[in-house]
Amino acid sequence: MSVLHHVPGSRSLRVLWLLEELEEPVDLRIWSLTDGGLRSAEFRALSPAGRVPALEIDGRVIFESGAILEYLTETRGRLAPAPGTPERAEFLEWLHFAETQANILQNLNIHHIFLRPETARSGALMRLDTKRLAVTMHALEAHLSGRDWILTEFSAADCMLAFNLDAMFRFVRPDGFLAIATYRARVQARPAYQRALARAGSDTIYTQDFYELTNG
Ligand SMILES: N[C@@H](CCC(=O)N[C@@H](CS)C(=O)NCC(=O)O)C(=O)O
Structure with a gap:
């Protein structure tokens, strides 16, 4: 089973949503932005900059959300125009x-x-x-x-x-x-976005709807 290394409310939602659109099963491994876990040797072995997402799939690990989306669309042949096409x-x-x-x-x-x-x-x-x-x-x-x-x-x-x-x-x-x-x-x-959100967990970043600019 594939594993998505994920932080609720972060860029890893991009990958979770695409996997839902593709109907590809995935397990989630949840990390925190603030407890130092992303700096650990264990996580940096998966994602060298210590960032989510990282995706374990097809016998390898891929980091960088854009690379993951390109890889998934290319290997699954869906949801992106093929290389070389006008779009x-x-x-x-x-x-x-x-x-x-x-x-x-x-x-x-x-x-x-x-x-x-x-x-x-x-x-x-x-x-x-x-x-x-x-x-x-x-x-x-x-x-x-x-x-x-x-x-x-x-x-x-x-x-x-x-x-x-x-x-x-x-x-x-x-x-x-x-x-x-x-x-x-x-x-x-x-529906796939809603399924992804339901699995993603509550946002851990924002505590306010709007952040005003300060005068400092
Ligand atoms: N270009 C990377 C950026 C990844 C990234 O910065 N992810 C954030 C969460 S949205 C993160 O892991 N931050 C942890 C940190 O900066 O320490 C990608 O698209 O995967």
Whole structure:
């Protein structure tokens, strides 16, 4: 049986959701972002940067969510345009765009939530990353206007936005992002997404719906 190394509320939801879409069984091994477990030798043998997700599958371990999604779609022959086809470049663009956006979200998580003491937080960096997040959201909004999914049909590029869609409106108000909000509702209505969420466990990152910028 495959094993997904997972933290509730994190990027590993991308993989869990895609596995549900593919109807591939997987066991979950739950880790914490804060107890040091991801820094252990045991975990770094699976994922050298000490990050989730890592997926044990087909007799090997794969880390990096984008690589896992590409591997799964290639080996299962589903939910991505085949290499060399015209839509492939667009698929890859949005797959990697999601990670660019996730890195900004991660910086905001660090500043608003994880960094201690609070005086170590930089108001300037928080404002900068909030603006950089809004730029990516405007790009996503423009792309999604008038379409149901990232590509013409549902694909793994949609799964790659799983962590982002929950996080982005915690830092940027939803005004002006109707296409993203509608898309998010479409995602939440998918049975495979609902099954993934039910298995994923409660979010361990956010304790507030919205994080205001401070003046520091
Ligand atoms: N590019 C990596 C990023 C993975 C990543 O940063 N995961 C976060 C959770 S969303 C993590 O494990 N953070 C632990 C840490 O930074 O110590 C991927 O997409 O898999």
